[in-house]
Amino acid sequence: MSLLSGTAPSPTHPNTEDTMETNRLKSLLLPLILLGTMVDLARATPLFPNPSFAVGDHPVVSASADLNGDGLADLVVANDYSSDVSVLLGRPGRTFKAEHRYGVGQRPFALVIGDFNGDGRADLVVGNYFSGDLSILLGSGDGTFAAETRFGSGFSSHYITSGDFNADGKPDLAVANQGSGNVAVMLGTGNGTFPASTTYNVGGSPWSVAVADLNGDGITDLVVANSASGISVLLGNGDGTFEAGAGFSAGTVPSYVAIGDFNGDRRLDLLASNYGSNTVSLLLNTSTASPKLTISRTNSFVTVSWPYPSTGFLLESATSLTQGSWQGVSQSSVTNNGHLEITFAPTAQESYFRLRTQ
Ligand SMILES: [Ca+2]
Numbered sequence: 001m002s003l004l005s006g007t008a009p010s011p012t013h014p015n016t017e018d019t020m021e022t023n024r025l026k027s028l029l030l031p032l033i034l035l036g037t038m039v040d041l042a043r044a045t046p047l048f049p050n051p052s053f054a055v056g057d058h059p060v061v062s063a064s065a066d067l068n069g070d071g072l073a074d075l076v077v078a079n080d081y082s083s084d085v086s087v088l089l090g091r092p093g094r095t096f097k098a099e100h101r102y103g104v105g106q107r108p109f110a111l112v113i114g115d116f117n118g119d120g121r122a123d124l125v126v127g128n129y130f131s132g133d134l135s136i137l138l139g140s141g142d143g144t145f146a147a148e149t150r151f152g153s154g155f156s157s158h159y160i161t162s163g164d165f166n167a168d169g170k171p172d173l174a175v176a177n178q179g180s181g182n183v184a185v186m187l188g189t190g191n192g193t194f195p196a197s198t199t200y201n202v203g204g205s206p207w208s209v210a211v212a213d214l215n216g217d218g219i220t221d222l223v224v225a226n227s228a229s230g231i232s233v234l235l236g237n238g239d240g241t242f243e244a245g246a247g248f249s250a251g252t253v254p255s256y257v258a259i260g261d262f263n264g265d266r267r268l269d270l271l272a273s274n275y276g277s278n279t280v281s282l283l284l285n286t287s288t289a290s291p292k293l294t295i296s297r298t299n300s301f302v303t304v305s306w307p308y309p310s311t312g313f314l315l316e317s318a319t320s321l322t323q324g325s326w327q328g329v330s331q332s333s334v335t336n337n338g339h340l341e342i343t344f345a346p347t348a349q350e351s352y353f354r355l356r357t358q
């Protein structure tokens with residue numbers, strides 16, 4: 001009590017010394033009881049449970065996945081100024097263990113999680129804005145990562161996304177290089193390396209790149225938000241290359257594009273966030289599907305690959321200039337990676353195939 005007596009309010013009407021002491025105790029007890037009640041309430045109903053976890057200097061982008069397979073979401077944060085990434089493994093109760101840091105290139109600004117060497121364990125790819133390269137850190141499956149390996153990607157990597165651009169089942173990367181005005185496409189070898197990049201000029205100051213099949217030909221396309229000039233769409237050719245970007249206007253400083261069928265016509269539309277005009281721009285898709293067949297030839301066989309999933313089409317019949325009538329050829333159709341393929345022996349005659357939708 002002696003500690004508290006110095007801060008106690010003075011009794012209102014002191015009569016005797018005893019009364020003064022009693023009043024002083026009463027006036028002390030009330031705030032103590034109230035304080036106790038507040039503490040209990042705070043423990044029972046945490047209105048703003050806002051724990052924070054230490055990471056590196058100027059964290060700029062984060063991504064989440066279960067990195068160690070324990071069923072709890074883990075966190076990866078790219079730290080702009082300390083040029084490293086922090087990995088925080090999840091703990092029960094929606095908290096994280098202390099960070100583990102891994103060095104990457106200069107000023108990391110982009111991050112994507114995926115399995116880039118096909119071992120079923122999550123890996124990290126980090127885009128380094130200043131050093132003009134990517135760092136890939138292969139995951140061990142227990143939440144730890146091997147030291148980085150670097151691959152050149154172009155100056156000022158601002159955003160990375162992954163997809164399979166050449167339909168080989170191995171993840172590839174698309175990198176929006178803000179200061180270079182291009183998108184770098186890096187085809188994955190499937191063993192965690194990205195030895196080459198092909199760049200495509202897009203608009204001014206590309207901030208982000210997204211992946212979707214926009215023209216319905218079964219081939220992945222790229223959508224780029226150029227913060228200085230609008231939206232670029234690069235149609236995929238299916239072999240890892242892309243057509244030159246077509247430009248579409250949006251608002252001021254478009255930053256990111258969401259992709260979805262917003263008008264229910266089964267074609268994917270674009271919704272651009274305009275950082276500079278406080279608006280979003282809806283770009284409705286008016287394309288019609290135009291499938292591109294891939295034809296490869298050996299001495300023994302000609303193989304025609306249809307880019308649609310095999311569940312979408314059936315090979316009905318075939319004919320040639322000498323046959324003059326359609327013949328059933330169902331036995332010659334196979335699927336490869338979910339795509340319809342027709343394989344036949346090469347002849348001097350032209351062959352025709354009839355497909356129908358299922
Ligand atoms: Ca986990």
Ligand SMILES: [Ca+2]
Pocket residue numbers: 114115116117118119120121122123138139
């Ligand atoms: Ca892996």
Ligand SMILES: [Ca+2]
Pocket residue numbers: 163164165166167168169170171172187188
């Ligand atoms: Ca690929």
Ligand SMILES: [Ca+2]
Pocket residue numbers: 212213214215216217218219220221235236
């Ligand atoms: Ca496409």
